[in-house]
Amino acid sequence: MTGRFISFEGIDGAGKSTHIQAVADWFRARGADVQLSREPGGTPLAETLRDLVLSRPMGPMTEVLMIFAGRCDHVETVVKPALAAGKTLLCDRFTDASFAYQGGGRGLPLSVLEPLADWVQQGTEPELTLWFDLPSEQAAARRAGAREADRIEQQDLDFFERVRAAYAARAAKAPGRIVRIDASGTVEAVGAQVLAVLAQRYPAC
Numbered sequence: 001m002t003g004r005f006i007s008f009e010g011i012d013g014a015g016k017s018t019h020i021q022a023v024a025d026w027f028r029a030r031g032a033d034v035q036l037s038r039e040p041g042g043t044p045l046a047e048t049l050r051d052l053v054l055s056r057p058m059g060p061m062t063e064v065l066m067i068f069a070g071r072c073d074h075v076e077t078v079v080k081p082a083l084a085a086g087k088t089l090l091c092d093r094f095t096d097a098s099f100a101y102q103g104g105g106r107g108l109p110l111s112v113l114e115p116l117a118d119w120v121q122q123g124t125e126p127e128l129t130l131w132f133d134l135p136s137e138q139a140a141a142r143r144a145g146a147r148e149a150d151r152i153e154q155q156d157l158d159f160f161e162r163v164r165a166a167y168a169a170r171a172a173k174a175p176g177r178i179v180r181i182d183a184s185g186t187v188e189a190v191g192a193q194v195l196a197v198l199a200q201r202y203p204a205c
């Protein structure tokens with residue numbers, strides 16, 4: 001049995017976390033066995049790496065290797081078993097975030113990122129990615145009202161505009177998988193778009 005793997009992406013403060021629960025509820029109401037996870041993190045080892053990545057100073061190569069090390073553990077011990085068990089796995093970020101943040105944000109080339117992704121994923125990929133897109137100023141204003149900035153969130157608006165542009169480039173390359181959600185509206189307006197995508201993608205559900 002093969003489950004469903006759906007990821008949620010966007011710059012920090014875009015509203016991903018706000019909408020994941022509604023997506024989980026939508027699938028549960030239709031009888032799916034839903035499991036939630038996140039990256040960086042999702043396993044005890046990967047959560048430890050996440051804490052380090054979000055708090056300790058480090059260079060871009062160290063950062064990307066720690067993120068992919070955590071992803072390797074997550075894919076092997078959580079993602080693959082969940083999909084093999086037929087679950088609907090909703091993941092708050094996955095590899096697109098590495099192309100956006102470490103690629104667009106930090107400037108690492110595709111020649112570094114693509115082989116790491118191939119090695120670690122071994123073909124495991126989300127079937128649907130909801131990309132919450134909004135200008136970086138607006139996301140920064142939402143974050144400022146919500147939480148203390150971690151090491152990555154302390155980056156300037158230019159960094160987040162590069163991350164956003166890298167998400168856009170990634171979406172252009174995978175139009176069937178990555179669906180752009182206009183995240184600039186109210187929670188209700190964004191939620192309505194998300195539910196419309198689900199209804200259109202999973203009509204039999």
Ligand SMILES: Nc1ncnc2c1ncn2[C@@H]1O[C@H](COP(=O)(O)OP(=O)(O)O)[C@@H](O)[C@H]1O
Nearest residue numbers: 012013014015016017018142146185186187190
């Ligand atoms: N559409 C929206 N309009 C206004 N504020 C929002 C909206 N969506 C989320 N927020 C708020 O913005 C902050 C960041 O949202 P969150 O879901 O944590 O973003 P992310 O998970 O993408 O970093 C939270 O305080 C949340 O309540």
Ligand SMILES: Cc1cn([C@H]2C[C@H](O)[C@@H](COP(=O)(O)OP(=O)(O)O)O2)c(=O)[nH]c1=O
Nearest residue numbers: 012039040067093094097098101102152153
């Ligand atoms: C998955 C992933 C996340 N990140 C970054 C994006 C976020 O700034 C940070 C943590 O992600 P996230 O859990 O979405 O943060 P928050 O809960 O604070 O919104 O990790 C990368 O830089 N590369 C990656 O591959």
